[in-house]
Amino acid sequence: MSEPMKLEFQLEQDNFDFAGVPSSRIKKVLQQIGVKNEIIRRVAVASYEAEINVIIHSLGGSIKALIFPDRTELYLEDIGPGIPRVDLAMQEGFSTATDKIREKGFGAGMGLPNMKRCSDEFEISSEVDVGTKIKMIIFHNK
Amino acid sequence: METFFRSVGLKADRCKGCVSCIKRCPTEAIRIREGKAHIIESKCIDCGECIRVCPNQAKFAITNHLEDTDIYKYNIALPAPSLFSQFELKYSVEAILCGLLRLGFDDVYEVAKGAEIVAFKLKEYLRQDGVPKPVISNACPACVRLMQISYPELIPHLLPYEPPVEVAARIARTRALENNPLLQADDIGVWFIGPCPAKMTAVVHPLTEKSSNLNGVIAVSTIYGKLHKTIPRTDAEFAECDNRLGELARWGGVTWGVAGGESDSVDSPRGTGLIVHGIHHVKEMFEQLSDMKLTGVEHVEVLACESGCVGGALMVQNRFVGEHNLRTRIDAMKTDKNADRFSIDGKNLELMEMCESCAPVKIYQPVPIDENMSEALRKVEQMEQVLKQLPGLDCGSCGSPTCKVLAEDIIRGFAAETDCIFKLREKVRDMARAMVDLAEHLPPSFEKSEDKRDDC
Numbered sequence: 001m002s003e004p005m006k007l008e009f010q011l012e013q014d015n016f017d018f019a020g021v022p023s024s025r026i027k028k029v030l031q032q033i034g035v036k037n038e039i040i041r042r043v044a045v046a047s048y049e050a051e052i053n054v055i056i057h058s059l060g061g062s063i064k065a066l067i068f069p070d071r072t073e074l075y076l077e078d079i080g081p082g083i084p085r086v087d088l089a090m091q092e093g094f095s096t097a098t099d100k101i102r103e104k105g106f107g108a109g110m111g112l113p114n115m116k117r118c119s120d121e122f123e124i125s126s127e128v129d130v131g132t133k134i135k136m137i138i139f140h141n142k
Numbered sequence: 143m144e145t146f147f148r149s150v151g152l153k154a155d156r157c158k159g160c161v162s163c164i165k166r167c168p169t170e171a172i173r174i175r176e177g178k179a180h181i182i183e184s185k186c187i188d189c190g191e192c193i194r195v196c197p198n199q200a201k202f203a204i205t206n207h208l209e210d211t212d213i214y215k216y217n218i219a220l221p222a223p224s225l226f227s228q229f230e231l232k233y234s235v236e237a238i239l240c241g242l243l244r245l246g247f248d249d250v251y252e253v254a255k256g257a258e259i260v261a262f263k264l265k266e267y268l269r270q271d272g273v274p275k276p277v278i279s280n281a282c283p284a285c286v287r288l289m290q291i292s293y294p295e296l297i298p299h300l301l302p303y304e305p306p307v308e309v310a311a312r313i314a315r316t317r318a319l320e321n322n323p324l325l326q327a328d329d330i331g332v333w334f335i336g337p338c339p340a341k342m343t344a345v346v347h348p349l350t351e352k353s354s355n356l357n358g359v360i361a362v363s364t365i366y367g368k369l370h371k372t373i374p375r376t377d378a379e380f381a382e383c384d385n386r387l388g389e390l391a392r393w394g395g396v397t398w399g400v401a402g403g404e405s406d407s408v409d410s411p412r413g414t415g416l417i418v419h420g421i422h423h424v425k426e427m428f429e430q431l432s433d434m435k436l437t438g439v440e441h442v443e444v445l446a447c448e449s450g451c452v453g454g455a456l457m458v459q460n461r462f463v464g465e466h467n468l469r470t471r472i473d474a475m476k477t478d479k480n481a482d483r484f485s486i487d488g489k490n491l492e493l494m495e496m497c498e499s500c501a502p503v504k505i506y507q508p509v510p511i512d513e514n515m516s517e518a519l520r521k522v523e524q525m526e527q528v529l530k531q532l533p534g535l536d537c538g539s540c541g542s543p544t545c546k547v548l549a550e551d552i553i554r555g556f557a558a559e560t561d562c563i564f565k566l567r568e569k570v571r572d573m574a575r576a577m578v579d580l581a582e583h584l585p586p587s588f589e590k591s592e593d594k595r596d597d598c
Contacts, residue, residue: 044432
């Protein structure tokens with residue numbers, strides 16, 4: 001198995017200027033290696049939602065993409081409040097975002113459900129007052 | 143591999159090999175090689191940005207001349223609504239159309255009448271259930287081409303009907319055959335009179351699987367001088383067009399000539415429609431749409447030229463003047479006795495409906511950096527390494543628009559690292575140092591006496 005290409009980005013709390021930068025970088029690499037557009041779209045949506053989640057809800061964190069010839073793995077890690085009820089957070093429309101965040105057009109409660117919908121494998125673990133970790137895998141040939 | 147026709151050409155003697163066009167091109171389709179601009183045809187979308195930005199007028203659009211109509215027995219002019227923006231209000235639409243007839247065309251048919259029909263269908267389509275939202279307009283061929291090349295995942299969002307110019311051409315052709323029983327289909331030439339290099343490509347190399355209903359494009363800038371002279375000024379001149387002009391298009395069609403017109407014509411509810419003009423802005427919007435970052439938007443009007451077609455690359459008037467002229471004309475039409483939004487002939491609507499299935503556009507897959515994905519991945523990594531070594535000034539002196547594109551060109555084998563003048567200078571400096579070092583290093587037999595080694 002060849003070595004994956006690694007892209008890693010730090011995410012800061014409330015820094016919306018940076019939102020979308022990691023997902024466009026990942027997207028560009030996938031385009032260059034010839035991954036199909038539908039697949040790229042899923043990776044881009046999953047990583048964008050992930051970035052936004054960290055920026056809105058946590059105190060900061062990182063997103064890492066490992067790009068293999070056959071798949072992209074996305075790793076998300078943040079420190080912060082964590083998610084008390086992961087089952088609730090996975091429901092469409094469930095949101096704990098503040099009004100201020102909603103005014104910006106975010107916080108519709110679709111983040112986690114969208115991330116799950118876009119990935120082939122999805123794992124989440126969260127500890128209250130510590131942080132959240134998410135792993136997503138998207139295969140290139142599905 | 144298919145062959146591409148591009149409607150942007152280069153007058154090589156005028157091109158100085160400056161970097162204006164490579165920096166402005168939205169698809170990074172231009173490189174400077176041997177002192178001249180070269181277009182990578184598979185990437186070009188004919189938006190006309192390079193024509194607009196070239197300080198030496200070296201770029202031009204390959205469009206038709208009036209003489210090209212000579213080979214047809216019967217010629218029909220299809221003026222774009224934006225043509226009216228080139229004339230002050232004192233010249234009526236009738237006068238401009240009559241001017242086209244007096245130039246030698248056998249018939250005229252306004253593209254705005256095609257736009258009325260598309261607007262009518264678009265209005266209906268927006269209300270249908272299960273339609274992929276937002277619906278993206280397909281009236282601008284440069285935007286459609288951009289989508290085909292870079293955002294094919296958005297194609298299901300395109301309005302699945304023929305664009306106004308094709309609808310108008312179909313109607314004009316059918317009408318001509320009905321009214322002139324002696325004519326054969328091959329006798330008729332249908333010519334778009336507009337400001338758009340992308341339309342020309344769409345004629346020669348259609349966006350859909352179907353061939354175009356047009357025979358060619360005559361640029362506004364080509365025809366303007368002559369048309370200005372043939373616009374009737376006296377009653378006798380006007381009389382030449384008696385009974386030759388059909389019913390005029392209403393404001394709901396004419397308004398398509400300016401940004402926001404399409405949205406205005408379908409009267410989309412406040413807050414559900416977006417109007418995006420200028421190809422760089424359109425690209426940004428496609429990026430957003432592709433990542434599904436927009437919600438609650440029903441309709442997106444996209445136009446490659448700023449201000450819409452009135453800002454076309456092949457116009458004569460300044461775009462703000464053109465926009466003012468057309469908007470003033472539309473305002474006047476809205477308060478006219480014929481102020482209806484549309485006036486659509488049921489028969490023409492049928493002609494449009496016959497063609498609902500001819501809209502799906504072709505898709506171009508971008509060429510990956512290597513056919514083998516593992517190898518491609520390795521090359522992308524290599525590219526990152528090359529990029530880190532480049533100065534990141536994006537000066538364009540190497541002939542590629544940015545350092546990033548140069549890195550890709552190097553890996554693809556189209557350029558060398560020393561094409562970068564900074565890398566070249568570094569290499570020259572290293573070589574000079576090496577020469578000095580070598581010059582100082584003398585064989586032992588040449589050594590001077592004061593440098594004598596102990597063992598001697």
